[in-house]
Amino acid sequence: MDLAPASPTTQEKTLTVLGLESSCDETAAAILRRAPDGSQEILADLVLGQNDAHAPFGGVVPEIAARAHVEAIDGLVVEALKAAKLTLDDIDGFAATAGPGLVGGVMAALMTAKALALGTGKPLIAVNHLEGHALSPRLSEDVAFPYLLLLVSGGHTQLLIAEDVGVYHRLGSTIDDAAGEAFDKTAKVMGLGFPGGPALEKFAQTGDVERFALPTPLRGRPGCDFSFAGLKTAARQVWDKLDNPSDQDRADLSAGVQSAIAKSLAQRSGRAMDMFVERYPNVAEPRPFLVAGGVAANKAVRSALSDAATARGFTMTAPPMKWCTDNAAMIALAGMEHLVRGQTDDLDAAARPRWPLDAQSAKMNPAIGAGRKGPKA
Ligand code: KG4
Numbered sequence: 001m002d003l004a005p006a007s008p009t010t011q012e013k014t015l016t017v018l019g020l021e022s023s024c025d026e027t028a029a030a031i032l033r034r035a036p037d038g039s040q041e042i043l044a045d046l047v048l049g050q051n052d053a054h055a056p057f058g059g060v061v062p063e064i065a066a067r068a069h070v071e072a073i074d075g076l077v078v079e080a081l082k083a084a085k086l087t088l089d090d091i092d093g094f095a096a097t098a099g100p101g102l103v104g105g106v107m108a109a110l111m112t113a114k115a116l117a118l119g120t121g122k123p124l125i126a127v128n129h130l131e132g133h134a135l136s137p138r139l140s141e142d143v144a145f146p147y148l149l150l151l152v153s154g155g156h157t158q159l160l161i162a163e164d165v166g167v168y169h170r171l172g173s174t175i176d177d178a179a180g181e182a183f184d185k186t187a188k189v190m191g192l193g194f195p196g197g198p199a200l201e202k203f204a205q206t207g208d209v210e211r212f213a214l215p216t217p218l219r220g221r222p223g224c225d226f227s228f229a230g231l232k233t234a235a236r237q238v239w240d241k242l243d244n245p246s247d248q249d250r251a252d253l254s255a256g257v258q259s260a261i262a263k264s265l266a267q268r269s270g271r272a273m274d275m276f277v278e279r280y281p282n283v284a285e286p287r288p289f290l291v292a293g294g295v296a297a298n299k300a301v302r303s304a305l306s307d308a309a310t311a312r313g314f315t316m317t318a319p320p321m322k323w324c325t326d327n328a329a330m331i332a333l334a335g336m337e338h339l340v341r342g343q344t345d346d347l348d349a350a351a352r353p354r355w356p357l358d359a360q361s362a363k364m365n366p367a368i369g370a371g372r373k374g375p376k377a
């Protein structure tokens, strides 16, 4: 599969990178090849989900996830090489997510990449999962830096400007739950099934959005941080007051929750667009607004974001769903970008549960979970 060309670098020969991902509940392996002229191709792109293993618990269980990654990852590497018709000797670098994420899971990909790097004598690239998402639009779109990105998944909700490879300016982030978590946890309260987000969207289709009007989080507040914990509690309180709730009650509450989340994402993204224009007044319209992460699958969210973008001279684009959600192609791409710049890692690179993409703004903004363990996202 041919991809959008990369920005020119000083790369002298064709390079092939194997990328591995296991930071949440997807085990993934991909192989990316890039020629010196910047043309690139995905030679393998495999993802194994674990929904069945977690469904009985209504959410991702870290220990179950870690075990499933360990059991799957070796076989997936073999499958990826087979799909690409390559052997380990053809790989020039091994890239793996090294965080942030569920650390037991992160270790599966990272240790595998370390072992492969050690065994072949080729470099290891320890990739920040968020950088993978931040660069993922460049797998499918010929999108130039700088661009505004909303990353909205089960683990992360943040707005950042991707200024260059390795240069990310974070504008806002969630101060508590991620948007996907709000979808999932509210769906769990209502017993809609797992994964909750898509189930809630389905119920919302037949719901009355006006019946349980819920507050839009942080409405009118300065900046573009997010908060979803209050909304989750408000929805639970509405639910607890319902006597013997029916499917119509479920649908109505789903519609209310979905609308509040969509409005909040659109309002905060609108503020981020204004900040982008202030920082980059010379970027011509339509300015690029990219959306990645599983929540980007939600039609109400997409439509609210698209309206906010159009109103401000931006165009909203989302990568194809397979690269919006967790995948290894984006990890291979981030790994490739660092490899061609000579940025590789030692074999003692640590698995990191927390690893903000923009360390500077994390330090400057104590609202973003400035606990002992540092910022969450
Ligand atoms: O990016 P992703 O696959 O995994 C990570 O969290 O990294 O995102 C999964 C999240 C889950 O919270 C899921 O419920 C949510 O995306 N999601 C949705 C929809 N599809 C997936 N939320 C709302 N509506 C959807 N259609």
Ligand code: ZN
Pocket: 129, 133, 153, 155, 325, 326
């Ligand atoms: Zn992710």
